[in-house]
Amino acid sequence: FVHVKQWYQRRVAITAGRMGRIIKPNKVVLVLNGRHAGKKAVIVKNHDDATGDRPYGHALVVGIDRYPKKITRSMGKKKQNKRNKIKPFVKVYNCNHLMPTRYSLELNVDKDQLNKNAIRDPALKKKALREVKVKLEDKYKSAKTKWFFQKLRI
Numbered sequence: 001f002v003h004v005k006q007w008y009q010r011r012v013a014i015t016a017g018r019m020g021r022i023i024k025p026n027k028v029v030l031v032l033n034g035r036h037a038g039k040k041a042v043i044v045k046n047h048d049d050a051t052g053d054r055p056y057g058h059a060l061v062v063g064i065d066r067y068p069k070k071i072t073r074s075m076g077k078k079k080q081n082k083r084n085k086i087k088p089f090v091k092v093y094n095c096n097h098l099m100p101t102r103y104s105l106e107l108n109v110d111k112d113q114l115n116k117n118a119i120r121d122p123a124l125k126k127k128a129l130r131e132v133k134v135k136l137e138d139k140y141k142s143a144k145t146k147w148f149f150q151k152l153r154i
Contacts, residue, residue, distance in 0.1 A: 005032045008099045023048070023059055023095050026104045028148060031063060033097040036089055038152050039063050042105045044114055046095070057095040060116060062107060062132050065089045067151050068140060086140060086149070088132045090125065092116055105148055107135055 023029070027043050041063030048057050066087035071080045113131060118124040140149045 004099075005037075008032065022100045023057075023098060026106055028101045028103040028105050029059075029061065029098040030101065030152065031061070031093065031097065032099055034093075036063060036065065036091070039065065039089075040148055040152065041089075041098070042107050043098075044090075044107070044109060045111070045116075048095075054092070054094075058092055059095055059098060060090070060092050060114070060119070061098070062109065062114070062136075063089050063091075064136065064149065068149055084137065084140065086133060086136050088129055088136055090114065090119055090128055090132060092119065103148075105139070105145055107132075107139070109135055 023043060023046050025043050025045060029041050029043060031037055031039050031041055041061040044060045044062055046057075046059040047054070050056055051058075064086055066085075068086055069083040071083050075083070109132060113124070114128045118128050136149075139145060
């Protein structure tokens with residue numbers, strides 16, 4: 001996975017001057033650094049310019065920490081429901097640590113509950129995570145974006 005990250009960072013450095021911003025809301029990205037490296041995520045809100053607390057371009061992302069497991073027909077309903085669970089994460093990332101893909105995913109999350117200030121407060125973050133989990137599990141059960149809910153294979 002490290003070679004993919006190095007390749008992408010070189011590519012960004014070369015094309016930075018001639019390319020427009022491709023990190024936009026609802027864009028599916030791969031997280032390159034940190035605890036969630038190699039996980040897929042969706043951008044909720046992006047800040048191309050630096051702010052006071054973060055002197056670099058950054059984005060608020062929602063991603064999948066624990067993907068749903070494979071289920072078979074022989075499993076009972078209780079076991080299937082348990083294996084269909086998703087563990088999400090919500091985090092603000094430096095744009096250099098995100099690799100955008102050509103895909104986008106429409107997540108209708110409440111922007112008032114899910115913002116940078118809500119992430120700082122543990123109680124609000126827990127509430128936001130609960131809402132995101134429900135939205136992601138609904139998306140997974142609709143079975144239209146199956147590729148997003150599978151582990152990254154390199």
